[in-house]
Amino acid sequence: MATNRRISRVAELIKREVSQMLLNGIKDDRVGMGMVSVTGVDVSGDLQHAKIYVSIYGTEEAKAETMAGLKSATGFVRSELGARVRLRRTPEVIFIEDRSIERGTKVLSLLNELQNQRSSEVETSQQTLSENFSTPEQENFDEEQSFSGLHNRGMN
Numbered sequence: 001m002a003t004n005r006r007i008s009r010v011a012e013l014i015k016r017e018v019s020q021m022l023l024n025g026i027k028d029d030r031v032g033m034g035m036v037s038v039t040g041v042d043v044s045g046d047l048q049h050a051k052i053y054v055s056i057y058g059t060e061e062a063k064a065e066t067m068a069g070l071k072s073a074t075g076f077v078r079s080e081l082g083a084r085v086r087l088r089r090t091p092e093v094i095f096i097e098d099r100s101i102e103r104g105t106k107v108l109s110l111l112n113e114l115q116n117q118r119s120s121e122v123e124t125s126q127q128t129l130s131e132n133f134s135t136p137e138q139e140n141f142d143e144e145q146s147f148s149g150l151h152n153r154g155m156n
Helices: 004-025 060-072 074-084 100-132 136-155
Strands: 035-043 049-057 092-097
Touching: 004 035, 004 049, 004 074, 049 060, 060 074, 060 092, 074 092
Parallel strands: 049 092
Antiparallel strands: 035 049
């Protein structure tokens, strides 16, 4: 069983090497249909399995084609990893589509939309309040007028 430090170092090494392969090594046209980036790698404790999380930018069709190309290239990726990384056994490679960036973007857009709605509601409520209620200066003026009117009546 490898230590946590070794597992994280092997995961980073695999991430770097697979990223390089995506740029230069994999000749499958399907992989180039969408912009692909490696977002993370999980390596099992015994270094026998590696889950490679990839983010794909493009249409749903391009994403499906790219994932199909990556799945068909797993043997090539594993053999290249064996040549590039010095490990006793090269881990089995599994590509998993990572949609967390899409979800994050969607959440941010929803938050921005909610903030815009609330700011417009605050503006309309402030306008409504200013139309319905008079300002404190007007109230003080009205009170002074009524007080002086009462005072003058009482003196006559």
